[in-house]
Amino acid sequence: MSRLLDQDVAARVLARALANGGRFAEIFAERRQGQSLAIDERRIESVQAGAEEGAGVRVVEGNTTYFAHVDGLDPADLERAADEAAAALRGKRREPQQLQGREATPLPIERRPEDVPAAQKAEMLRELDERARAQGDGIAQLMASYAEARREVAIANSEGLFTGDDRTRTRIGVQAVARRGDAVETGAETLGAHRGYELLEDDPGQIAEQAAAKALTLLDAVAAPSGSMPVVVGGGFGGVLFHEMTGHGLEADHVQKGASVYIGKLGESVAEPLLNAYDDGRLDGEWGSDAIDDEGQPTQKTQVIEDGRLTSYLYDHLTAERDGVASTGNGRRESFRHLPIPRMTNTYIAPGDATPEEMIAEVPRGFYAVSFGGGQVDPATGDFVFGVSEGYLIEGGKVTSPCRGATLIGNCLDALAAIDAVGDDFFMKTGICGKGGQKVPVGTGQGHVRLRTLTVGGTER
């Protein structure tokens, strides 16, 4: 089943975890290895490699989870974690169910990054540097980074589940600084996937050119407007808007603790009928995809909004148990040192039938947010913010001046209901999502999306 965890050892450790009672016990074993390097000031630097292995054991009794993690995967290490997790329980021994191996098929990796010589990765970064600088003399600084990470995981629990996964992610990022006189601007782009080095065999240099072009364009930027106006959001990473304003509020832990504006809204209309949205952990090669979640549940495609109606929350094992439903395969954790919680995988608004040109042409005065640096939401109040990394004014149905320093701000339910057009130009982008001190890779996606009105927080009237 797994080269990380022997079935007999797993059974023994689970029994030990339940020595003082508990209705559920689980072992999450993991080996992580990775390599990263960067180019900055035309020099290859920050070359590093790491390898860690360890396991987390949890025991659940009543509403309480007891969790311990250890470095190392020797049977003695696992037993130590089990004893530690069980130490605070005072009940009677329970017997775990017999383990049944369930084969999961990891996502295919064509070219293992660890088989590619580091020197080749360095050459790739040098090409990114050249391609970005070739965009114009205004490019004053260029930093590009490469990272690969492999996570082999094995999961066994007291309900008899025994499974595993082998995940490899590859990602590059580019940040360009452009300078003209006193004006300084930045542009950033990333490319990442749950794939191997084949991701970078196409033309990674495009990413560098895009980052540089962004920074150069912004040199002519005016200060961003402030106030409420129609907003058109670009495709791809624009999907972070849906991730923040809806996705987080659908995570069942927020819902169950009264900290979501989507409580009691299942089945209700929350958006125009043109809106359909999904969380899909099975998308081929996407950044947020895995074969199974971090509790061993196969990932799935979950429709969260169907024709404007809210159709599902996102569950992990414990929150699903509490609501009497099945896990949606959204139990994720940063590493063996973390407890799983409900998290998004790849979240996206399905393509509509408008073209970006039409959507913009209908706006007399508004704001065009092509891309974001990221966003943040308070799921309990629904207040969200997004930092715009590339934005323009829309005047008379046309895209005009680039703007610097814009943030979009609003409230989830209002903003979701304000989406009045969805574009047909769908694509996905990569993100790193933080929640409860844990970072996990997530995909976001959409075509262009228009909101009737949203607050743009700049400095100009």
Place this chain on the structure above:
Amino acid sequence: VSDLSAIAQRAVEVATAAGASDAEAYVSRDSGRTVRVHGGEVESLTAAVQSGVGIRAWVGHRVGYAYGTDFSEAGVAAIAARAAEAAAVADEDEFAAPPQPSEFEALPGLSDPSVGEWEAARVADLAIAVERTALESDPRLVAVEMAVYADSDEQVAIASSAGVAGEYETSSCYAYLQALAEGEGARETGFGFGLARGPRGLDPEAIGAEGAQRALEMIGAGKPASRSCPVVLDETVAASFVGLIGGGLSARAVQRGRSPLAGRLEEEIASELFVLHDDGRALEGPSSAPFDAEGVPCRRTPLIEGGRLRSYLYDTYSANREGVASTGSAARQGYRSLPSVSASNLIVAPGSHSREQLLAAAGDGVYVNDVAGLHSGVNPVTGVFSVGASGRIIRDGELAEPVREFTIAGELVAMLGAVSAAGAEPRWVPFGGSVSTPPLLITEMAISGS
């Protein structure tokens, strides 16, 4: 010599044997626990020890890094070999050289025995008391989304072929909550927190009361009108901005043209009322240690005084580039990361104004007590920012109705110039690094609301 120091010494020897001309090993062991409570019950209890080693290898003027958790002889040898291999991939950099050893003074008091003495049940009770205080404060305080207690006791050892050798132990703990209040048809959130070296230093009632008060005072919040006006930043918000200034003072960012403070040394950049130091030995500061992440002694560095920019923050590499001395500002996020430049404890000198006097001086404006979206709404290279905010209207020099869903926007360096008063009472805040600051009055900021 402790076992960690012995591991570090051995790692250095193995790395030089593997072809490194110089090597440094950083070893840490962290035992920690986290208790989350909800509804008067423990929701999760985590206990763990984690340890690892990071090896930095120099091959001539090339640097490589590798880390791992395997302390066996073969394990450390494999890490050392990978570090040397990594160095071969890096480009030559004439300023890359191992830090030289220097004497450092021990810093007693970093570790509080109560971290080890308080059993899990006792710290769980502390978190439950945080939650209970909030829930019992007011009927409109309807729930606590989470109340958390966490602590850690960390041992660090460092050794290098250049002769650096040192170790220390430090403990820390914190508790926080997110409280939910309901009224006028909406839910509001409020956070409260406290930090100390050990659980006996935390006041659960004060933490719970802060979360409750922050949530309750937001009931009925509306959107303020867009305008430019005086703004009072409370300690937590001021700390976030000071943390960003600290990032811009890193010599690494400055030398690479990625700081709004680049090229401004000795220039007038701030109001005389804004005085900033970095102090790696301030005992109350969570980031204090006898030496930094590459073994250089921590110290106090004046950064902004008399309105002028006095110094940047340097690690050994960035100091070598300018022919100056390191300010002991190398930092890492544990054994997994190469050292980089970062502030230790940033300390803003308190001023003379009580909170009431700050509000009175503002006259009509906005009191901001929470910001959101700092990681995406601030450009650290240019200093231009626009972030989500919430707080209270200031009318006739007093706090009035709550406001939320608006942005405050401006430019970091210009904001330093616009500080027109500093509060008299500073607070340690763990946001944006480790910062001690009083509330600050900013003469004018752009507010975007309705």
